[in-house]
Amino acid sequence: MNNTNRNQLGCDRKEDLVAYLYGEASASERASFERHLNECDDCGVELKAFGRVRDDLSTWQVGFAPRTEFVPPKAKMDLLRELIGMFPVWARGLAMAGAAAAIVLIALSVYGNRTDGLGSAGLSEQQVQAMVSKAVSDERAKIQQQYQTELASFKTQLAAEHQAQLQLANAEHQAKLEAVRVGLRAEIRKANQQNGSLRSFFAVEEDRSYPWGDSR
């Protein structure tokens, strides 16, 4: 009960006063403080004043408390189950199939990385250089092969086109030759006809030149 804290009026028994006020002092403490009250008017006045404050405080009573609506929060797994349950069966099946496919793809990807050696750490510089050279060389061979294939295809196309143009030119040439040939034949027939007429004419004239007979 001894303390050195002094109240406003200089008494150092403020904690004893509070304990006495609220009935939390032991029998001996109570007796001790009551003896003090006989000697200290300040504590007596303060005790009465605090009693009034307590009476005033009791005017504020909370007559009711609103009912607290408490719903125990559900565990995350329960919420997930509820959410899944909201979807139709076919959607759940589809989602499960998708999830399974994703897992397989991820597993394959991880496995692939491991077998390529890229998944493991600690490659030497030479190994990296060799890998890069091989990759460049492979790429070059691939490009060359592609170029050769394209070139061969171009050549084939060109030859086919050339052949087609030759055939066309030949056909045109043959047609022209045939036309000339037809024209020549016509000219020959015409010439032959004229020649026949001339022969007939000259044969008649020959007979007229020798009316007295020919002694030949």
Next chain:
Amino acid sequence: MDISDDQIIERTLAGETDAFSLLVRRWERPIYGLSLRMLGRDEDARDVCQETFLAAFRNLRKFRGDAKFSSWLYRIALNACHSRMRKRGNVVEQSIDLEDDEGRKFELADDDAELMPERMQRDQLAFQVRKALHALPPEMRQVIVMKEYEELTFAEIADILAIPVSTVKSRLYTGLQQMRARLEKFRTAL
């Protein structure tokens, strides 16, 4: 025989989550009262009440049986009150409700029509008490609220606030002194 708080906690932790509602029913009134007197607003007190029980439920496994469940619950509620006061800058004095929308917040001691002047005086006094209480620093206010209204012992308050009993008494003494000064001013003005 009433089931104890510890038994309810045991049942709740064993998976019978609905058992926790028994604790809510048992402690909602003290927690609401504490929150209302700390914050001064019914709406805030309701929110704190809700937050307190939710936090208690979520952290029930962390509750150690060596302390009283009610002390633990008061501590959670006080933390929620302080958090709310920090957010709004502890401006409770301006937002004190004299009574709620339905006029049923305060239980008046006497409804006799013949005693209306006395009742009005009492209402006024109650309002002044609220103002004086909310003018106190939160550290003093919470000690007065717990001692005066929740009727906790000095040791229980010290346990909840994790401070020595002597500090509880000291804060209580200073708080009462400040209340006395304010209320005597009001009485003089009457």
